[in-house]
Each structure stands twice: as C-alpha cells, then as structure tokens.
Amino acid sequence: MKDHLILKDLSVALGDAEILRKVNLAISRYKILAVIGPSGCGKTTLLRTINRLIEEEKQARVSGEILFKGKSIHQIPLAKLRKDIGLVFQQPTPFPMSIYDNLAYALKYHGVRGKDNLDKIIEAKLKLCGLYEEVKDHLTMSALKLSGGQQQRLSIARSLCVEPEVLLMDEPCSSLDIHNTKIIEDLIVKLSEQYTIVIVTHNLQQARRIADYTAFFLEGKLMEMNNTEAFFANPQEEETKQYLQGLFG
Ligand SMILES: Nc1ncnc2c1ncn2[C@@H]1O[C@H](COP(=O)(O)OP(=O)(O)OP(=O)(O)O)[C@@H](O)[C@H]1O
Ligand SMILES: [Mg+2]
Secondary structure, three states: OOEEEEEEEEEEEEOOEEEEEEEEEEEEOOOEEEEEOOOOOOHHHHHHHHOOHHHHOOOEEEEEEEEEOOEEHHHOOHHHHHHHEEEEOOOOOOOOOEHHHHHHHHHHHOOOOOHHHHHHHHHHHHHHOOOHHHHOOOOOOEHHHOOHHHHHHHHHHHHHOOOOOEEEEEOOOOOOOHHHHHHHHHHHHHHOOOOEEEEEOOOHHHHHHHOOEEEEEEOOEEEEEEEHHHHHHOOOOHHHHHHHOOOOO
C-alpha cells in the first residue's frame, strides 16, 4: 500500500480551542513529508495526535480518523502503535546514562536479550545514524557529554532500536548549528529508504532540501500540500504565497 498513514477529517480540540480542523492528508511510504506553518498552527499537535499522545491531555477531543496501513490507530494496541510510529523531539533526549546503555535500555525494554544480540543491534543503529565511528571507543561515556548534534543522532538511533515504520520528527534541527543540521538532514534522507518520515520544520529551506512533499498549515487547517518542488515553485493559495514570502509567521 502506497499510503502508509491516512488522516480523514481529523479534528482536535483542547477544551474550547479548536487546534486542528478537518485535516485530510495521505502520507506515502518511504517518503519525507515536511510540515510547515507559523508558530501555533498545530504542527506539534498533529504529530502528537498521530501517535495518540494528545489523548493524554484530559481536555482533548479528537474526531475523524487516522488509518495506519489501512487500520484505525484506535484498533492497534497502544504499545504497538508507539513502537511502529516513533517520535523524535525538538531537543535531543539522551538518558543520563552511557551511550551504550541509552540504546540497550530501549532494546531491553522491548524484550531484546543477550549481550551479543544487543551489541550487534547497537552497532548497526549507531552506524546507520553515522555515529559509530565517533563513539565506538567511548561507548561507556555518559551520553550527556556528547555534542548537541551527536545527542540528536543518538536520540534518533534510540528511536530506531525498536524498528519503527514511521518516524515523526518535531523540528529535530532547531537546536543545532548549520554543520550538525546538514548531518541530520543527510541522515533523514538516508533513513527515508527504510522509514516513512514526517518532519515538522520552521526552516523552509530545509523542507526544500529534503522533503518529497510539503504541507502548509495555518490556524489548524491544512491549506495546501504538494510535491515539494511544485509546492515552492507554484503555491496555489494566497496564504501560502504570503507565508513563503515571509510576510507572516
Ligand atoms: N496542552 C495544551 N493545552 C491547551 N492548548 C494547547 C496545548 N498544547 C498546544 N496548545 C495550543 O494549540 C495550538 C497549536 O499548538 P502546537 O504546539 O501544535 O503548535 P505548533 O505549530 O507546533 O507551534 P510551534 O511552531 O510554536 O511549535 C496553540 O495555539 C497552542 O497554544
Ligand atoms: Mg511545535
């Protein structure tokens, strides 16, 4: 199935505030979707709704449907859904333990046993995230001593340990410098060979560089979505044009 995730008339309210309004969106497998829009338009809420974190807010009301591989996310056991759909946060989230244990912790939590087994997977995930050569001699060092960019790659490696199918990334480069941003962007493009990726970004050029599709949100509505080249070359909606010109947001 080409569409990995489908959002149908998805609305989210928190108390009296309507945060997402009738969003219809299809997310293709092994593609990168960039979600852009001004602060407060609902980008983070969108990601938190897809993996059902939003439902932990007492006042949240969700209507409409989200289908993951054709099945409502509410028919998938929560632990399985959160395993299949990983979330990477804006700030790197290393646990206060060694580099090795950051990944071993995630693996053991998901039932992986045996040192050889753990070593093998940890090495593979660190390699995939381009971190192995940098850390292979310091695996017992505290992850908190890594640079911001290394911490973010470690956070990504950790989220990959449970073999997700989809990675939701909420502004993963916003705390990084240009050099580390480039490393993470290259990594995201590489990961899209094996994972479906939804990346929220404030950085329009980043969306342009790496995304297959770009979606523009405004006040909780999906205003426009297209393949990235066409989206930037030929925006259809007046609001999109103004946003791309930097007139607001
Ligand atoms: N827990 C909450 N309770 C009430 N309102 C909330 C809550 N979380 C978010 N909101 C509101 O929902 C709207 C959308 O927030 P959201 O964090 O999804 O925006 P965003 O597009 O990610 O913004 P930013 O670019 O600043 O990260 C905002 O008006 C925000 O104030
Ligand atoms: Mg946000």
